[in-house]
Amino acid sequence: xxxxxLLIVLLALSAxxxxxxRQRSLVVAGGRIRNLHSLPSYYGVYTLxxxxxxxxxxxxxxMMFQDTIIQGxxxxxxxxxxxxxxxxxxxxxxxxxxxxxSGNIVSGEIDExxxxxxxxxxSLQGYSSLxxxxxxxxxxxxxxxxxxxxxxxxQRTRNSVEQTVTILLxxxxxxAIFTTIGIVMSxxxxxxxxxxxxxxxxxxxxxxxxxxxxxxTDQVGSSGAFGAIPLFVGTLLISFIxxxxxxxxxxxxxxxxxxxxxxxxRAVAKPLLEILAGIPTVVxxxxxxxxxxxxxxxxxxxxxxxxxxxxxxxxxLVMGIMIIPFVxxxxxxxxxxxxxxxxxxxxGLGATRSETIRQVIIPAALPGIVGGILLAVSRxxxxxxxxxxxxxLSANLTLNPLEMVTTVTVQIVTLLTGDQEFDSAKTLAAxxxxxxxxxxxxxxxxxxxxxxxxxxxxxx
Amino acid sequence: MNETTKKNTMDIVKAxxxxxxxxxxxxxxxxxxxxxxxxxxxxxxFVSIISQGYGAFFQTYVKLDVEFSxxxxxxxxxxxxxxxxxxxxxxxxxxxxxxxxxxxxGRTEKIxxxxxxxxxxxxxxxxxxxxxxxxxxxxxxxxVPADDDVDMLVKGHIDRNLPESERRxxxxxxxxxxxxxxxxxxxxxxxxxxxxxxxxxxxxxxGIWGAAVGSFYTLxxxxxxxxxxGVATAVYLEEFAPRNKWTDIIEVNINNLAAVPSIVFGLLGxxxxxxxxxxxxxxxxxxxxxxxxxxxxxxxxxxxxxxxSVPPSIREAALGVGASKMxxxxxxxxxxxxxGMLTGTIIGMAQALGETAPLLMIGMVAFIxxxxxxxxxxxxxxxxxxxxxxxxxxxxxxxKTSAAIMVLLGFLIAMNxxxxxxxxxxxxxx
Numbered sequence: 001x002x003x004x005x006l007l008i009v010l011l012a013l014s015a016x017x018x019x020x021x022r023q024r025s026l027v028v029a030g031g032r033i034r035n036l037h038s039l040p041s042y043y044g045v046y047t048l049x050x051x052x053x054x055x056x057x058x059x060x061x062x063m064m065f066q067d068t069i070i071q072g073x074x075x076x077x078x079x080x081x082x083x084x085x086x087x088x089x090x091x092x093x094x095x096x097x098x099x100x101x102s103g104n105i106v107s108g109e110i111d112e113x114x115x116x117x118x119x120x121x122x123s124l125q126g127y128s129s130l131x132x133x134x135x136x137x138x139x140x141x142x143x144x145x146x147x148x149x150x151x152x153x154x155q156r157t158r159n160s161v162e163q164t165v166t167i168l169l170x171x172x173x174x175x176a177i178f179t180t181i182g183i184v185m186s187x188x189x190x191x192x193x194x195x196x197x198x199x200x201x202x203x204x205x206x207x208x209x210x211x212x213x214x215x216x217t218d219q220v221g222s223s224g225a226f227g228a229i230p231l232f233v234g235t236l237l238i239s240f241i242x243x244x245x246x247x248x249x250x251x252x253x254x255x256x257x258x259x260x261x262x263x264x265x266r267a268v269a270k271p272l273l274e275i276l277a278g279i280p281t282v283v284x285x286x287x288x289x290x291x292x293x294x295x296x297x298x299x300x301x302x303x304x305x306x307x308x309x310x311x312x313x314x315x316x317l318v319m320g321i322m323i324i325p326f327v328x329x330x331x332x333x334x335x336x337x338x339x340x341x342x343x344x345x346x347x348g349l350g351a352t353r354s355e356t357i358r359q360v361i362i363p364a365a366l367p368g369i370v371g372g373i374l375l376a377v378s379r380x381x382x383x384x385x386x387x388x389x390x391x392x393l394s395a396n397l398t399l400n401p402l403e404m405v406t407t408v409t410v411q412i413v414t415l416l417t418g419d420q421e422f423d424s425a426k427t428l429a430a431x432x433x434x435x436x437x438x439x440x441x442x443x444x445x446x447x448x449x450x451x452x453x454x455x456x457x458x459x460x
Numbered sequence: 461m462n463e464t465t466k467k468n469t470m471d472i473v474k475a476x477x478x479x480x481x482x483x484x485x486x487x488x489x490x491x492x493x494x495x496x497x498x499x500x501x502x503x504x505x506f507v508s509i510i511s512q513g514y515g516a517f518f519q520t521y522v523k524l525d526v527e528f529s530x531x532x533x534x535x536x537x538x539x540x541x542x543x544x545x546x547x548x549x550x551x552x553x554x555x556x557x558x559x560x561x562x563x564x565x566g567r568t569e570k571i572x573x574x575x576x577x578x579x580x581x582x583x584x585x586x587x588x589x590x591x592x593x594x595x596x597x598x599x600x601x602x603x604v605p606a607d608d609d610v611d612m613l614v615k616g617h618i619d620r621n622l623p624e625s626e627r628r629x630x631x632x633x634x635x636x637x638x639x640x641x642x643x644x645x646x647x648x649x650x651x652x653x654x655x656x657x658x659x660x661x662x663x664x665x666x667g668i669w670g671a672a673v674g675s676f677y678t679l680x681x682x683x684x685x686x687x688x689x690g691v692a693t694a695v696y697l698e699e700f701a702p703r704n705k706w707t708d709i710i711e712v713n714i715n716n717l718a719a720v721p722s723i724v725f726g727l728l729g730x731x732x733x734x735x736x737x738x739x740x741x742x743x744x745x746x747x748x749x750x751x752x753x754x755x756x757x758x759x760x761x762x763x764x765x766x767x768x769s770v771p772p773s774i775r776e777a778a779l780g781v782g783a784s785k786m787x788x789x790x791x792x793x794x795x796x797x798x799x800g801m802l803t804g805t806i807i808g809m810a811q812a813l814g815e816t817a818p819l820l821m822i823g824m825v826a827f828i829x830x831x832x833x834x835x836x837x838x839x840x841x842x843x844x845x846x847x848x849x850x851x852x853x854x855x856x857x858x859x860k861t862s863a864a865i866m867v868l869l870g871f872l873i874a875m876n877x878x879x880x881x882x883x884x885x886x887x888x889x890x
Contacts, residue, residue, distance in 0.1 A: 004834065067738030162786040166700060172692035173701070176713045176760075179753045183724055186731030249494045256491025273498050278872060279505070280814025282843040283865050286850045290858065291508045321501045328498075352480055354487035375719060382721020384817035385843075389850060409723050409817070416730065417820055434727040438720065445719040449712075 003063065006133055010059065010140055014052035017144045021047025024151045038158035046157050049164055050147035055140040062132045070124045077120050079113055097121060187438055190431030197425045198226045203432060205229065209395035209406075211415060211426045226429055228436070230395035234405030238316045238387060239380035241401055245320025246380075247373060250327025257328070258335045259357055270332075277325035285389030288318035293390055300402065308392070308404040315390040316401065319383055323376050330372030334365045337456065367455040374448035378441040384409040408433050509869075513862025519651035519664060520611040521603040522577055522640060524556040526585060528595045539593050549585040553577055553604070560645070561636060572633055576640075578605040580653075580665045603647065608663040608856035610637055614646060617855055628855070654863065658829045659845065663856035666849070668864050670831045674744055674824070674839030675813060681748020681835055682812050686755045687805050691794075693756070694763030694801070699789055718757035725754050726821025734822060741823035742838035750818045755808035762804020766797040799886030806879040810872050816843040842868045 025043035029035040036043075071094060075083065082093060093114075100118045151157075195203070206227015253273060257266050293314035300307030307313075338361050346356040362369070392404030393414060415430035530537065533547035554574055558564070564573050581604035588602070589595055609628050612618050614637070624630050629637075640646045657667025693714075701707040729750035733739045739746050770793050778788040819825075824840050825848065832839035840848070842864065849861040 003836070063739075064737045068736075071738070158784065162784060165786060166696075169692045169696035169700060172689045173696045173710055175689055175693065175753075175756065176710055176717055179717060179728070179756075180713050182732050183720070183728045186728050187724070190731060249497050252491050252494030253498055256488070256495055260488055260491055269495055269499070272502065273495070276498065276502055278810065278814075278876060280816065280843050280868065280872070282814070282816045282846050282850075283505075283509070283869070286846065286861060286865060287505055287508060289850065290512075291504075321505075324498050324501070352484045354484045355480070357487070378719060378721075382723065384721070384723045385847065388817075388820075389847065409721070412723055412727070413817070413820055416727075417823075417825055431727060431731070434724055438724050441719065441721055441724075442716060445716050449715055449719075 002129070003059075006136060007059065010052065010055050010136060013055075013137075013140045013144070014048050017051035017140075017147070018044040018048040020144060020148060021045070021151065024148050025153075025157075028151055029153050035153045037154060037156055038161075042157045042161050043151050045161050046151070047144055047147040049161070050143035051140045052143075054143055055136045058139060059132070059136055062128075062136075066128050066132075070121065070128060073124055074117060074121050078117055082113065101125070183438060187431050187435040190428050191435040194425060194428035194432045197428070202226060203228050203429075207397060209411070211411070211429050226425065228408075228433065230397040231406060231408045231411055231433070232436075233397055233399070234312070234391070234395070235381055235407040235409075237399060237401065237405055238312050238319060238391065238407055239377060241313060241316025242319035242323055242380045243373070243377060245317055246323035246327050246376060249320075250324045250376075251331050251369065253324070254328040254331035254335060255357060258332055259353065259361070270329075273325050273328055275325075276321065277329070279322075281322065281383060281385040282389070284318050284322050285385040285387075288314050288386055288390035292318055305402065307402045310390060310392045310404045311402050312391065312405045313401040315387050318390065319380055319386050322383070322386065323380060326376050326379060327372060330375065331365070331369050334368030334372065334452075334455070335361060337368070338364045365455075367451050371448040371451035371455065374444050374451070378444035378448070381444075382409065382437060382441050384413060388413050408437050412437070509862050509865050513859060513864075513866050515615050515617075516654060516859040516863035517651055518648045519653065520606040520614045521647050521649050522606045522610070523601055523603050523645040523647070524553070524577070524581070525559060525599060526552055526556045526602050527559075527599045528552065528585075528589060528597060530596050533589060533596055539596075541590060544590055544593060545586060547586065547589065549582045549589075552585055553581045560640070569632070572630070573636065576607055576610050576633065576636060578607050578664045579662060580605045603649070605653070605664045606646070608854060609633075610646075611664055612855050613637055614641070614648065615859075617859075654860070658831050659827060659840070659848070660829060661827075663852075663854050663860055666857075666860055668842065668845060668867060670828060671840050671842045671845035671864075672867075674747075674828075674832050675841040677744035677832060677835045677839065678747040678751060678819075678841055679809055679813060681745055682751040682755060683805070683809060685748065685752040686759055686808065689752070690756050690759030690805070690808075691763055691801055693760045694767055695789060695794070697760070698764050698767040699785075699793070714757050714760055717753075718761065721817075722754060722815055723817040723821065725750050726818030728753070729818060729822045740836055740838070742826050742828070742840075743836050744832065744839050744841075745835045746822050747819050747824055747839075747841065748835065750822060751812040751815060754815065754818065755812050758808035758811060759801070759804050762807070763797070763801045766800025766804065767793065769800065770796045796888070799882055803879045803883050806875050806882070810875040810879075813841075813875070814843055814868065814872060816847055819844050820847075842871075 022040045022044035024047075025036055025040045026033075033040060074097070075090070075094070082090070085093065097114065097117055098121075100114065101121050203226050206225060207229050208225040208227045209230050210225045253269075257270055261269065289310075293309060293311065296311060296314050296317075297307045297309050342360050342364060343356055346360045351359070387407045387410050391410055392406050393410065394404070395406050395411075396404055398405065412430045412433050415426055415433075529552070532551055533549070534543050536543060554570075557573055557577055558570070561573060564570060584604050585602065606614070609618070613620075613629060613634065618627060618629060620627075620634060637646065653665060654667050656669050657665060658670035660666040697707065697710065701710075729746055733746045733749055734741055739749075774792050774796065775788050778792045779785070783791065819841060824844050826838055826840065827848070828838050828840055830837070846861055846864050846868065849857045849864060
């Protein structure tokens with residue numbers, strides 16, 4: 001059976017289980033609810049859990065590992081000369097095989113071994129889904145029967161159901177931890193493999209980035225250079241331009257909105273500014289590439305300054321626009337958290353509003369504002385679509401905002417989209433860049449969140 | 461002595477007063493300028509996209525007099541669907557274009573001429589014949605889509621004053637189009653294909669329906685996973701979790717995940733879901749899984765805020781009449797917190813709908829013409845479609861991209877409006 005219908009059948013069986021369990025409890029109680037320890041619906045849920053949980057767990061595990069196991073079996077069933085191929089060629093063979101099995105176009109010609117292997121593959125797939133269907137259904141039905149015959153009026157069903165629910169809640173709350181572990185593991189392992197091929201010092205301190213590895217050993221100039229400094233510099237340059245736009249505008253808007261604006265202006269302007277935060281980044285990317293970049297280039301031509309058509313300035317400017325609401329809403333929260341007594345004290349001494357803001361409120365709110373700006377920086381560093389669409393592809397070690405630079409995120413995207421073989425240094429380099437990106441943003445976030453939290457405690 | 465000092469202080473203060481007021485005014489002006497700049501950017505963004513994109517909702521059509529000759533469509537005359545579908549409709553189109561311009565005879569000129577009509581005209585004719593085989597043997601006036609270059613010319617995006625070599629259409633082709641225009645054979649019609657078609661290399665045949673369906677499946681997976689898990693986590697952390705190291709670790713983790721760059725989630729999806737578990741590339745299922753992990757922090761944080769805002773008296777009353785802790789929460793606290801949780805979920809879904817970068821990592825950038833039929837089929841999503849079109853060189857795709865952005869923004873605005881209404885309607889102040 002296909003996965004989706006099986007899932008639907010399992011869910012339907014669970015619903016039946018609920019009904020059966022509930023009926024059973026009424027039967028054992030002789031139709032009088034007061035004889036039961038728990039309400040009838042608890043017996044229903046109890047049966048449902050017994051029916052659904054084991055079968056669904058089996059289903060999920062099967063789905064996760066079936067392909068890996070089937071592939072292993074197919075490979076071990078291949079003739080020994082193909083098994084002895086180097087891993088890249090074996091991968092290619094398996095890819096072709098998968099394409100053939102799923103009815104896609106196959107590159108290269110189809111020989112007898114391939115046909116046999118494909119038949120083997122298909123029969124294994126058939127067995128796998130058959131076994132899964134039978135096992136899952138047997139588990140579900142057995143669960144119902146087991147739970148049903150255990151139902152007695154004295155059984156403390158509510159307690160056990162509630163305990164199960166609590167365990168489920170705890171499991172759900174660990175998803176966040178598993179996500180973090182998953183991220184760290186996935187980028188770390190591939191990075192380690194990358195650093196086995198390219199020394200870490202070359203990567204972190206190298207000045208040249210051209211991630212092309214040679215197809216043939218005698219090729220010239222394509223040994224691949226993995227020096228990430230130009231990428232870091234490009235990322236920082238664009239982020240810096242973005243902050244130059246976002247911090248003054250965001251901060252001043254926040255100050256105006258929280259200290260000067262009437263409540264009507266605030267009610268209109270704040271949501272309007274926040275629309276900027278809700279616009280997808282791909283839209284900003286399009287805006288940067290098609291409107292802002294040509295505008296800046298034409299402006300440069302008019303003034304006689306050469307500007308690259310994919311200048312860092314355009315990408316940074318638009319990224320700044322995107323981050324304005326981020327800075328302004330974080331600063332707004334922080335400024336509002338400054339106690340009114342501080343303002344009243346300053347006014348009482350005869351300070352004007354702007355003097356109060358500059359000499360009392362901003363210093364008081366400074367830690368929070370800095371935290372917010374750090375969060376914004378981490379956001380700018382990790383932003384992808386704007387730079388993919390509006391910044392350049394080739395690495396260029398420069399600080400001139402009118403030239404073309406590339407960033408870490410752009411390189412990750414270019415290295416991992418399109419044709420890829422998973423073991424080349426080129427692909428692995430993307431994971432190493434991902435590790436850098438994750439580490440830097442993580443550190444920035446931890447510092448920022450720490451500062452913001454400390455600051456909040458101060459005034460609470 | 462004392463008196464003069466006092467007077468002096470007052471003088472000093474007064475002398476400075478004008479300057480201080482001026483500074484006050486300036487500071488205030490900076491604030492107004494900052495807000496106006498923000499608004500200006502917003503307006504510029506919308507104006508540039510709408511002005512570029514509204515044209516894509518209309519498409520240029522050409523009227524051709526097509527002779528549905530039996531020899532070309534169905535030489536055997538059996539009229540069975542298989543034979544009908546393999547008829548030489550391309551030839552019919554060429555024939556009718558030649559008829560419209562009998563004076564064109566040269567081979568190169570003819571090729572130029574055929575380029576005026578979209579390759580979609582062939583399918584249009586075939587569909588008509590398949591739907592109504594009676595047409596065979598008759599001559600009909602049929603409106604077929606024009607080529608994207610003609611479309612651009614009619615909409616005024618090709619400058620007729622440029623030198624011929626810099627234009628995508630030569631003088632002769634423009635002449636033909638003008639002739640057609642004068643004969644009333646060119647018309648702009650509502651572009652239904654844009655809303656019902658899948659992706660295509662030909663701008664005039666490209667539509668967003670495939671991407672929209674892909675987005676729908678992706679969001680369905682995301683919602684089905686992230687809402688229950690998010691609510692469960694929020695309930696656990698807010699109502700059950702003891703204050704200890706473990707809970708702290710979970711909380712710090714959630715806050716950090718909310719700020720991890722989205723592309724890193726894409727790397728996770730590639731390494732874990734695709735390479736480790738062997739799930740299909742480009743499938744909405746994998747996209748949904750990745751987006752679930754991304755939106756969970758948003759939903760959890762909103763859910764916790766909603767649970768916090770339910771006053772303790774509700775819990776105490778429920779416990780007081782003998783409800784268990786779990787009953788208190790499921791019967792009383794959760795229903796009261798639900799509007800807030802739903803608001804958070806909708807906002808999370810809106811974010812997921814606009815997300816592009818992680819989906820590029822898991823292969824949802826493939827060129828896919830078919831409309832996906834389930835969460836396991838290869839698909840793309842609206843923002844990725846926008847990215848793909850933005851990369852295409854044809855001028856007509858600029859228009860399509862902007863129009864697709866308008867559709868995407870329309871969905872986002874609708875979702876956020878629902879969230880705002882939900883909040884306004886059900887928000888309770890205790």
